Amino acid sequence: MFENLSERLERSFKILKGQGKITEINVAETLKEVRRALLDADVNYKTAKEFTETVKEKALGQDVLNAVKPEQMMVKIVHDELATLMGGSAAEFNIKGNPAIILMSGLQGSGKTTFSGKLANMLKSKRGKNPLLVAGDVYRPAAIEQLKVLGEQIGVSVYAEEDNKNPVKIAQNAIQYARQHGKDLIIIDTAGRLAIDEKMMNEIESIKKAVNPQEILFVVDSMTGQDAVNTAKEFNQRLDFNGVVLTKLDGDTRGGAALSIRSVVDKPIKFVGTGEKLDAIDVFHPERMADRILGMGDIVSLVEKAQEQYDEEEARRLQKKIAKNQFDFNDFIAQIQQIKKMGNLKDLASMIPGVGKQIKDLDIDDDAFKGIEAIIRSMTPQERTNPEILNGSRRARIAKGSGTNVQEVNKLLKQFDETRKMMRMMTTGGGRQAMRNMGRR
Structure with a gap:
């Protein structure tokens, strides 16, 4: 979403990188690139011109704090003006009336x-x-x-x-x-x-x-x-x-x-x-x-999407299973289904701050979990509930049934085991205390 514009704006801010302060010259140079970026994004000419004039006025009127670099200040001003340009805040939607x-x-x-x-x-x-x-x-x-x-x-x-x-x-x-x-x-x-x-x-x-x-x-x-x-x-x-x-x-x-x-x-x-x-x-x-x-990123929207799929009762049940080290492949595949319901995976990942530009050239589609799901669905109910019984012959059968190979099955089992250990640590008192200790450092 808006990848080209994001990239061009990021490049324009780099003009201010290393500058000691905001000046009329470096602001003019930066905003010339911002205006070009907006026009290339097919923004209305008058809108782009008024936008950059407003940003220039605010940038030159700012007393830049010692702790804030000129580049960071410009990003903040442009961010606020972009939000204002698009309406400032979410608009009301009137559904009063019967009907x-x-x-x-x-x-x-x-x-x-x-x-x-x-x-x-x-x-x-x-x-x-x-x-x-x-x-x-x-x-x-x-x-x-x-x-x-x-x-x-x-x-x-x-x-x-x-x-x-x-x-x-x-x-x-x-x-x-x-x-x-x-x-x-x-x-x-x-x-x-x-x-x-x-x-x-x-x-x-x-x-x-x-x-x-x-x-x-x-x-x-x-x-x-x-x-x-x-x-x-x-x-x-x-x-x-x-x-x-x-x-x-x-x-x-x-x-x-x-x-x-x-x-x-x-x-x-x-x-x-x-x-x-x-x-x-x-x-x-x-x-x-x-x-x-x-x-x-857009972490607020990501959390809202997660909450839409969140079941409080199910979360409590899952927490008890994790604490008893009983988290199994049935729970694992259920969590995958919850993630898939939240929407397009690449779009979700781009909501995490800093991740968007890292994955812009990656092809992440809704089939990203396909191989994992095929392996789990090739397990018997007993194997899903008790992963520890998955010996060599069982793994070979699962690989054949899922259209994968034994190496991929082994890789999933290793990841699952590591995930289970980490989840258990996080739900125990010792794990929570360790996290608190880290926070004090």
Whole structure:
């Protein structure tokens, strides 16, 4: 995510490395590179110019503390201004109302229908809502079917009228249906349209007037950069939407849309799509995104993702097993499944401060645990529970059954044994005391 921009900004800060203080000359040189980095990232020219002027003003107005190097001070100023540029803090999302109504808008192919499903899934699982998805795209072949498939996957009802070609009436009828069936949230998927298509723009304006939604979201493909910003501007003039959704952010190496859209349209980015899976949706946090752009990671989001998969009762049970040295391969594979549920492995690793640029050229996919899982699944239930019985002949059988070799099986067993010892040490009083002693050094 935004790898190219991160790399260019890091190089620009190196101009200040070794400098004793911030001066007008070295600031100008640094910010010239920052501006180039922003423009290459497809950031709006006016936005890039105003951004660097603000940073320059703040940098030259700073009394740099002796303990803080000029390079560190510049990184801090740029970080804070990036966060401000993207909105400062996470925007509010209004789902009050019975039912609350969310109207989706955007271009053809921007990912509205898929995002509607993701949003319904998130609001159902995290906010306890009982949503209804409404099939308001009466033009695209198979649009209704796509929404029905998504609804089935996440356990959410879909309202559709396949013989009705009037999206305004469909939306109005869906509200009545929601009230009759106890649905407290409606997400209306609409047809993709071009801002220059007067008929289609009039239609979505009519839907807005008819249903009076609490939220109108404009969905846009972040990888289209400045085109996304220009389109958002056109739509906002007609719809006055409440917020922006950036899809495909995980594949965006530049970041132009994310950095420009707030300043050009004056509407916040509310959500981002970060992958193909139906749980690949995040609330947009400008300050955390600034952290990631500057290679500081995003440890808060990583912890939140871990907590979503965290089961307190299961954790207590596991701690008891570890303390008794009974942690086995059943527990091991269960932990792997928990990690996989958190999302894309490379994206998760990049949230750890300092790790992002180290792994940017590595290919880490969701199959990274495939070999380990194959080996464990080739064990008998007895072998998983009692790893110590895995002698030579058993290891050879497991290797053959998992499509690996004995060396790989031995390597996994050694890693497992070391992990078990370390986990036991950490859960015992002696291990905790040793950690406290280290902290005092």
